[in-house]
Amino acid sequence: MPALDKFTEYIDTHAESFIKRLSEAVAIKSISSDARRREDVIAMGNWLDGELKKLDVETKLVDLGTQVMQGQTLQLPPAILGRLGSDPKKKTVLIYGHYDVQPALLSDGWNSDPFTLTVDEATGRLYGRGSTDDKGPILGWLNVIEAHRSLKLDLPVNLRFCFEGMEENGSEGLDELIQSEVAKGQDGWFNGVDCVCISDNYWLNTRQPALTYGLRGITYFSINITGPGQDLHSGAFGRTVHEPMTDLVKLMSKLVDHDGKILIPGVDEMVPPPDEEELKLYTAIDYSIADIEHAAGGKIAISSNKEAVLMGRMRYPSLSIHGIEGAFSEVGAKTVIPAKVGGKFSIRLVPPQTPENVNPLVISYLEAEFAKLNSKNKLQVEYIHGGKPWVTNPKHWNFEAAKKAIQTVFNVTPDYTREGGSIPVTLTFAESLGVNVLLLPMGRADDGAHSTNEKLDRSNFIEGSKLLGLYLHEVAAI
Amino acid sequence: MPALDKFTEYIDTHAESFIKRLSEAVAIKSISSDARRREDVIAMGNWLDGELKKLDVETKLVDLGTQVMQGQTLQLPPAILGRLGSDPKKKTVLIYGHYDVQPALLSDGWNSDPFTLTVDEATGRLYGRGSTDDKGPILGWLNVIEAHRSLKLDLPVNLRFCFEGMEENGSEGLDELIQSEVAKGQDGWFNGVDCVCISDNYWLNTRQPALTYGLRGITYFSINITGPGQDLHSGAFGRTVHEPMTDLVKLMSKLVDHDGKILIPGVDEMVPPPDEEELKLYTAIDYSIADIEHAAGGKIAISSNKEAVLMGRMRYPSLSIHGIEGAFSEVGAKTVIPAKVGGKFSIRLVPPQTPENVNPLVISYLEAEFAKLNSKNKLQVEYIHGGKPWVTNPKHWNFEAAKKAIQTVFNVTPDYTREGGSIPVTLTFAESLGVNVLLLPMGRADDGAHSTNEKLDRSNFIEGSKLLGLYLHEVAAI
Ligand SMILES: [Zn+2]
Ligand SMILES: [Zn+2]
Ligand SMILES: [Zn+2]
Ligand SMILES: [Zn+2]
Numbered sequence: 029m030p031a032l033d034k035f036t037e038y039i040d041t042h043a044e045s046f047i048k049r050l051s052e053a054v055a056i057k058s059i060s061s062d063a064r065r066r067e068d069v070i071a072m073g074n075w076l077d078g079e080l081k082k083l084d085v086e087t088k089l090v091d092l093g094t095q096v097m098q099g100q101t102l103q104l105p106p107a108i109l110g111r112l113g114s115d116p117k118k119k120t121v122l123i124y125g126h127y128d129v130q131p132a133l134l135s136d137g138w139n140s141d142p143f144t145l146t147v148d149e150a151t152g153r154l155y156g157r158g159s160t161d162d163k164g165p166i167l168g169w170l171n172v173i174e175a176h177r178s179l180k181l182d183l184p185v186n187l188r189f190c191f192e193g194m195e196e197n198g199s200e201g202l203d204e205l206i207q208s209e210v211a212k213g214q215d216g217w218f219n220g221v222d223c224v225c226i227s228d229n230y231w232l233n234t235r236q237p238a239l240t241y242g243l244r245g246i247t248y249f250s251i252n253i254t255g256p257g258q259d260l261h262s263g264a265f266g267r268t269v270h271e272p273m274t275d276l277v278k279l280m281s282k283l284v285d286h287d288g289k290i291l292i293p294g295v296d297e298m299v300p301p302p303d304e305e306e307l308k309l310y311t312a313i314d315y316s317i318a319d320i321e322h323a324a325g326g327k328i329a330i331s332s333n334k335e336a337v338l339m340g341r342m343r344y345p346s347l348s349i350h351g352i353e354g355a356f357s358e359v360g361a362k363t364v365i366p367a368k369v370g371g372k373f374s375i376r377l378v379p380p381q382t383p384e385n386v387n388p389l390v391i392s393y394l395e396a397e398f399a400k401l402n403s404k405n406k407l408q409v410e411y412i413h414g415g416k417p418w419v420t421n422p423k424h425w426n427f428e429a430a431k432k433a434i435q436t437v438f439n440v441t442p443d444y445t446r447e448g449g450s451i452p453v454t455l456t457f458a459e460s461l462g463v464n465v466l467l468l469p470m471g472r473a474d475d476g477a478h479s480t481n482e483k484l485d486r487s488n489f490i491e492g493s494k495l496l497g498l499y500l501h502e503v504a505a506i
Numbered sequence: 507m508p509a510l511d512k513f514t515e516y517i518d519t520h521a522e523s524f525i526k527r528l529s530e531a532v533a534i535k536s537i538s539s540d541a542r543r544r545e546d547v548i549a550m551g552n553w554l555d556g557e558l559k560k561l562d563v564e565t566k567l568v569d570l571g572t573q574v575m576q577g578q579t580l581q582l583p584p585a586i587l588g589r590l591g592s593d594p595k596k597k598t599v600l601i602y603g604h605y606d607v608q609p610a611l612l613s614d615g616w617n618s619d620p621f622t623l624t625v626d627e628a629t630g631r632l633y634g635r636g637s638t639d640d641k642g643p644i645l646g647w648l649n650v651i652e653a654h655r656s657l658k659l660d661l662p663v664n665l666r667f668c669f670e671g672m673e674e675n676g677s678e679g680l681d682e683l684i685q686s687e688v689a690k691g692q693d694g695w696f697n698g699v700d701c702v703c704i705s706d707n708y709w710l711n712t713r714q715p716a717l718t719y720g721l722r723g724i725t726y727f728s729i730n731i732t733g734p735g736q737d738l739h740s741g742a743f744g745r746t747v748h749e750p751m752t753d754l755v756k757l758m759s760k761l762v763d764h765d766g767k768i769l770i771p772g773v774d775e776m777v778p779p780p781d782e783e784e785l786k787l788y789t790a791i792d793y794s795i796a797d798i799e800h801a802a803g804g805k806i807a808i809s810s811n812k813e814a815v816l817m818g819r820m821r822y823p824s825l826s827i828h829g830i831e832g833a834f835s836e837v838g839a840k841t842v843i844p845a846k847v848g849g850k851f852s853i854r855l856v857p858p859q860t861p862e863n864v865n866p867l868v869i870s871y872l873e874a875e876f877a878k879l880n881s882k883n884k885l886q887v888e889y890i891h892g893g894k895p896w897v898t899n900p901k902h903w904n905f906e907a908a909k910k911a912i913q914t915v916f917n918v919t920p921d922y923t924r925e926g927g928s929i930p931v932t933l934t935f936a937e938s939l940g941v942n943v944l945l946l947p948m949g950r951a952d953d954g955a956h957s958t959n960e961k962l963d964r965s966n967f968i969e970g971s972k973l974l975g976l977y978l979h980e981v982a983a984i
Contacts, residue, residue: 244741248839257803258957263722263927266824266854267766268798268815270806273827274762281759284752286881288745320746325735325845328748328882337746346744348843349751353836355829356850361726361890363852363927365826367803372834374841376744403764404806412839449741449841479736 031181032501036437036494038175043490046171047154049079050489051145053127053163054156060105060128060197063098069105069193072127076166076191077108083173085189086111088217092194092201105193107205109217112173113186119503120186122221122461124453125166125228126195129158130478137480152486160484161477165227165470166191168489172497184504188221195228195453203456210460223426223503224457224465227496231472232445236314237434237495239427240467242342242446243454245377245417247386250353250370251279251394255405260365270403272369273355279407280371282397284347288330288340290375292347292393298381299344306343310335313443323473342446345386346376370410376448383414418455418465419446426464429502430495437495468499509659510979514915514972516653521968524649525632527557528967529623531605531641532634538583538606538675541576547583547671550605554644554669555586561651563667564589566695570672570679583671585683587695590651591664597981598664600699600939602931603644603706604673607636608956615958630964638962639955643705643948644669646967650975662982666699673706673931681934688938701904701981702935702943705974709950710923714792715912715973717905718945720820720924721932723855723895725864728831728848729757729872733883738843748881750847751833757885758849760875762825766808766818768853770825770871776859777822784821788813791921801951820924823864824854848888854926861892896933896943897924904942907980908973915973946977 029037039046058072059065073089080087089106096102105128113120132142138155140146145156158164169189176183194200209216231238253272260269282291290296302310317329320337331337340346353370356362377386391409398407421427422444434442451467458465470492476482507515517524536550537543551567558565567584574580583606591598610620616633618624623634636642647667654661672678687694709716731750738747760769768774780788795807798815809815818824831848834840855864869887876885899905900922912920929945936943948970954960 244744246741246841248841255802255804255806260802261927261956262824262826262828262852263724263854263925264819265802266826266926267818267822268808268824268926269802269804270764270808271826273829274764277755277758277761277827278764280755283755286748286752286756286879324733324738324743324747326733326747326882328733330746330748340745341742344745346740346746348740348744348749348841349755349833350740350840350842351751351833351835351844352830353834355827355835357829357831357833357835359831361850361852362828363724363726363826364828366829372839374740374839376741401764404804447741448744448746449739478739 032498034179035175035181035497038179039171039490039494046167046489046493047145047147047486050154050159050164050167053167054145054158055143057143058128058158058193059131060194062131063100063102066102066105069128070103073106073108073193076127079170080108080110080189083170083177084112085173090205092205095200104200107202108189108191110189111217113183115186118184118186119222120188120220121500121503122188122190122218122224122457123169124190124224124226124457126162126192127166128193128196129161129163130196132157139481153483154486154489155481155483157482159482160471160475161482162195162228164484164489168227168470168493168496171493172500175497184501188218199453202453206456207460218461221461221463223463224461225468225499226451226454226465227468227470228451229447229467229469230475230477231469232313232315232443233319234472234474236440236443237438238443238445238469239422239430240445240447240469241422241427242419243417243450244448245382245415246374246450247377247383247390247414248374248412249390250372250410250412251276252368252370252408252410253405254368256365256367259367262363262365265365270405271365272405273366275398275401275403275405276352276369276371278401279394279397280349280373283349283373288346290345290347292389294389295345295375295386298385299378302339302343307335309444310338313338313445319473341448343378345378345381346448347373349373377417379417379419382416387411415450415452416455418458420458420464424464425506426466426503429506430466430468430499432502433495433498436498437491510976512657513653513659513975516657517649517968517972524645524967524971525623525625525964527648528632528637528642528645531645532623532636533621535621536606536636536671537609538672540609541578541580544580544583547606548581551584551586551671554605557648558586558588558667561648561655562590563651568683570683573678582679585680586667586669588667589695591661593664596662596664597700598666598698599978599981600666600668600696600702600935601647602668602702602704602935604640604670605644606671606674607639607641608674610635617959631961632964632967633959633961635960637960638949638953639960640673640706642962642967646705646948646971646974649971650978653975662979666696677931680931684934685938696939699939699941701941702939703946703977704929704932704943705946705948706929707925707945707947708953708955709947710791710793710921711797712950712952714918714921715916716921716923716947717900717908718923718925718947719900719905720897721895721928722926723860723893724852724928725855725861725892726852726890727868728850728888728890729754730848730886730888731883732846734843734845737845740841740843743843748883749843750883751844753876753879753881753883754830754847754849756879757872757875758827758851761827761851766824768823768825770867772867773823773853773864776863777856780817780821785813787922788816791816791923797951819926821856823856823859824926825851827851855895857895857897860894865889893928893930894933896936898936898942902942903984904944904981907984908944908946908977910980911973911976914976915969
């Protein structure tokens, strides 16, 4: 039997033990945004470190220091750097993943305990917090290494690992760690890395494997309007003063049209229209209006044209209004005139947009529109945070290797996708290492990462583990 | 010495004991909206009942039953009905007040313990929760009765009392009590009432006593927009679906102009413009733009014309936007597309407006404007609550009596005001008893009822007690 057939057979025959290892990982409540669970996040880091060591991966737990959160000074969970193989004749692949998870409570609407991996035999779904985001994909890499060790197959590439425990809570300390390791050159853990592979996103639908070559950036603002010295009673003050909320809703109504067009002059215009060849990319994607409406949970697609919807997510900027700070937001009927309100909105950015070139357009537009209101209130446009978009070349050998592996495992050509959101570490790796970064998703569009009843399909976990292994072999064969 | 001079002298010479009685009342934390303080509210009712009995007022504590609040079933504090005098040759005046107060914590920003009446000798201010709203005015009536008893002066009118302990929390049970007492006719406590006097509002400024002859009504709405099945991530869904917040801010931007004009067709138009004579009323009022800007805490007056500002508060409807339920409202930067949002706004109503004739205009306008948005989301315009406005004849003998009393005590002619807010019991008394209701404020515009550092000026308490007494004599002399 050829070596790769032995590998895929091993993955199949050891599926139950892989699922058992995943259930051990899911059972550790590594919620990075909850101060009460910080010890569990650290325990999860130690568990993962132990699993890596069992597979002879050389590791280093990096102390990232402390943070102040929810009024407490907390130890940051360690980053785990790992190394397996140093053959100068082999390519070196750097793998990123995160071992922390989003919060989850049974009472949020889960059908089973979120921290007990629950197998639905009928559907083949593995339910549990972190199953798909991102414990399943991380363990996929461990499955690959275990199979090679057990079968005494030589790994075709050198591996480097960078695992963190703060991804769901701002990746505190990670950028600095990566940059400092890169700066160490030959003495750093990332020395000689030829490409990066991140498995922390999802297929575009529930049917078709995907390769992801782009992410949108973001610029996030608060439109702050002040006037009264304190909250006022609408009975006593209604129609006697300029009310900040009146001004705010007028400004917020001028940001975006119902069809998604951004009304801030110059923002949409920065993005060139797709050419014929690019349009074909979207036509080729296995996607329908039913997919978006299923995912959104409502018949509210912005267009009946599939390509328009896909481009709205992948290659155009978008503007969303998130809410208002300082106004009445409870159940009930309070008759308040809020004194100080902040309208929150963000723009998802695509190349060539950056916060640096978009923000001045946003600020000057809002100031000009506010001036038209003839209000005696005060406007301050506050930039809260931002990040650049990322797009790479999907014809790079890193992507070609993954494409061939998908063809072998799934017998289909992958969808080439760009994600609407951002995975900031992608840009950090791309810019600091100067190598190609591949996003190679394991899970499906309906996995419900960050939501209730998060799941990973058994087939995605098992075939996905095969895919990760074959991808490494294809990288070596390039 | 004439009898009335003896009366005013008694008030002056017993000021310290009146302030001491007020400090006893302020010390009882009768916060009706806080379940933990319900026993204190009931204790306050018992204290007040005891003080009335000491003055030979015949009283009845009315059990208003229970309510469910903050998850507990609570006894409602008693309403206190009182009777003093039954001379058929005298007029009968019904007096209303409330013995409950708003919440207050030192940590809210008070300069002294809110439940310790604190006298600032330099300014003559009496600081404490309930000092002006409404314990001071209630005790003003007790001061009047005590003076007459001690001086063996005959009270010039029969008195009836209706005191409640739930005014700051919806006046639970009060309307039903009033209507049932009225329905009892000769057997009821309100039999033979000729007029009503309520001291539970404020001068328009800090200088000039006022008589109040109107209150605005209200109609309160939530614009509910739904679409997605759950909150969505703006990265994944931005520019792919119709977002409820986009629709909501567009609708809310079409409600009111920065100058206070209501944009819902037909609403402003229901209110006839003032004639020459009415305009003179506003010109006569002791008020300036500086007053409104001082009260609002900002230079945001809607007009530089004093009459326009006064009419905006008193005789025109107003529309205020209060906030949004269901959207992101915290500090920070969450990238959510909220699935279900409710935009809260209310319209203060003036005659001939009522919720019944205004609501259809609101609903049909919002539905028409929503249709123009071409959104696939769903709109529901939800009416939350409402109440009618009230205006009475300020030339009625009840008002004439109060005007003469003000001229005697303060040597000025009062401002004739209409309040922008509502005191619902006013309308209940006016409609169920069919007699004139006078609003006779004791405190000043800057007393800070419902706010931190609530106060009643010593002079307002003492001269105000004289005013209440002389008002009764003027009623008798009419
Ligand atoms: Zn993730
Ligand atoms: Zn995540
Ligand atoms: Zn009051
Ligand atoms: Zn009050």
